[in-house]
Every structure is written in structure tokens, then in C-alpha cells.
Amino acid sequence: GENVEQHPSTLSVQEGDSAVIKCTYSDSASNYFPWYKQELGKRPQLIIDIRSNVGEKKDQRIAVTLNKTAKHFSLHITETQPEDSAVYFCAAPSGNTPLVFGKGTRLSVIA
Amino acid sequence: DAMVIQNPRYQVTQFGKPVTLSCSQTLNHNVMYWYQQKSSQAPKLLFHYYDKDFNNEADTPDNFQSRRPNTSFCFLDIRSPGLGDAAMYLCATSRDGAGYTDTQYFGPGTRLTVL
Numbered sequence: 356g357e358n359v360e361q362h363p364s365t366l367s368v369q370e371g372d373s374a375v376i377k378c379t380y381s382d383s384a385s386n387y388f389p390w391y392k393q394e395l396g397k398r399p400q401l402i403i404d405i406r407s408n409v410g411e412k413k414d415q416r417i418a419v420t421l422n423k424t425a426k427h428f429s430l431h432i433t434e435t436q437p438e439d440s441a442v443y444f445c446a447a448p449s450g451n452t453p454l455v456f457g458k459g460t461r462l463s464v465i466a
Numbered sequence: 467d468a469m470v471i472q473n474p475r476y477q478v479t480q481f482g483k484p485v486t487l488s489c490s491q492t493l494n495h496n497v498m499y500w501y502q503q504k505s506s507q508a509p510k511l512l513f514h515y516y517d518k519d520f521n522n523e524a525d526t527p528d529n530f531q532s533r534r535p536n537t538s539f540c541f542l543d544i545r546s547p548g549l550g551d552a553a554m555y556l557c558a559t560s561r562d563g564a565g566y567t568d569t570q571y572f573g574p575g576t577r578l579t580v581l
Contacts, residue, residue, distance in 0.1 A: 387567040398556065398572040399509065406567060444508055452523060453499070453566040456508035 358382065358449035361457025368435050369465050376460045378445035379427040385447045388421060388428045389454070394441045402443075403430070435464045469493050470573035472557050478579045479547050487542040487576045489557030498540040499570065500532060501556040509556055515540060516562070544578075552580045 361378045368374050380388075389404035405412045405419045405428065412419050418431040428447075432439055445457040471490045479485040489498065497516050501509035513522045515534040529551070531543040544551055557573040560566070 389569065398574050400572070401569055404569065448566055451521070452511055453497075453514065453560075454511065454570060456510070458508050 358452075358455045359445060359447050359457045361445050361460060363460060364458065365461045365463070367463045367465060370435060370437060372435055374430075374432045374435055374439070374462055374464075376430045376443055376445070376462075377427060378429070378447070378457050379425075380447040380449070381426065382447070382449045383426065385426075385449065387448055388419070389446050390417075390419060390430045391444045391446065391456075392441045393444065393459075399444060432462075435462075437464050437466050440464045470557060470559055470571050472555075472573040472576050474576060475574060476577050476579070478581060479544075480581050481548065482546045485544050485547055485578070487544075487555050487557075487578070489540045489542070489573055490538050491557075491559045492538070493559055493561070493571065494537060495559035495561045495571075496537075497560045497562045497566075498534060499558040499560075500530075500540070500542045501558065501572075503554045503556055503575070505553075512542070547578070547580045549580050552578055554578075 359380050386407040391399035392402045393399045403417050403419050405421050416433045421428040442459045442461050444459045446454040449455040473488050499514040500512045503509045512526045529545050534540045554575045554577050556575045558570040560568040560570045562568045
């Protein structure tokens, strides 16, 4: 089964609104949770990550929260802009695999 | 500021004709990864090298092989490409002293077309 589940698969928001993407993972030993942004035809780029010794991390308009008990973590983007439109992937270690990616969320920010 | 370099960026091969993709890095990272990303899907790890130690994912087909002759270079060999192997192939690196908790940096990818 899936090791990392990501929801929603698509998300449309009005410019200036907030966007939230959620992921769950199955390996309780996982201790590293990155989020990648991928624009069409380009490489995935890390936008923020969190390690299991903290519950929340923020970088300007982007924040990630982690709940290890529930085994889920979320990406929050505030004051969205058209250039935030992209596919976002969460990822987590699983067993012997360093990173398993979620299926991705296609975010569209409507001006 | 190219740190993870992949060549070629676009590769066209014929069904069954062996092909090699290359990746190099200037970061002196211990770990190098190869991912396959099909259209509208997530990157999927094929295998990785932790220094000289090769780690294959259980569901990676035997058709895919890899070589890492030195710290800087890593190659992906597809012995007999099929139509289903058409994809973007992404190389990534991480420093990783232990536990795989360091950031993975991706190269720009090689888009493989199989005719």
C-alpha cells in the first residue's frame, strides 16, 4: 500500500488566500519530512523541511507542521501569489527507502 | 551555480537499444540517487549509492543498472528500453552522514523518449 498519502490532488485558491496540503505517512520511525515544489518541466526544488524534533517550522509565507502521534504533516502557504502555482510533493522516509514521495498536489492560484 | 548536472537533457533511443544517462555533482555529497518520474506522477526511487554501497529498491526492474565510478559521477544504464521506460530521469544527491535526514538536491533531469 501507499507509504505516503497526500491530499488534495488538486487545489485552486484565489490570489491572497491560504493553501493547505496534508500528508500522512506509515513508518513511525520516519524523522525527516521535506516538501518540494515542481514547476512544469523543471526539477523538484525543496521549499521547506521539518525534522522530528520540532512540531512547526516557518519560512516567510510557507510553514510546515508535524504531528508525529498522528503521523501527519501539512504545508501551509499564506498570501498565495500566481507564482506559487505548481505541483507540490511531500515526502518521508519509509523502511529502507530514504524518501517516498506523495502523489502530488497541483496548486492553481487564480489572479 | 550548477551543482547537480545531468547529461544529456533529452535522450531519444530505440526500443531495445541500450542507453546510458549520466549525472555529476560538485557538492562532494556522499549519496547519489536515481529517480524515475513519469508524466503527472511523483518521482519514484530506483536505487541509490551511499558512497560505494549500492542500494536497489525492491521493485526496480533488472533492466535498470547503475554505476558510480567515483564520488562525482553516477550513471544509469537501461539495458533494453521499452516503451514504458519513457520518463524523466532525475538524479539527486545528499550529504548524509547517517540516517538520510539531509536535503536531497535534484538535477534538471533527462527526458527519455523510446521510439
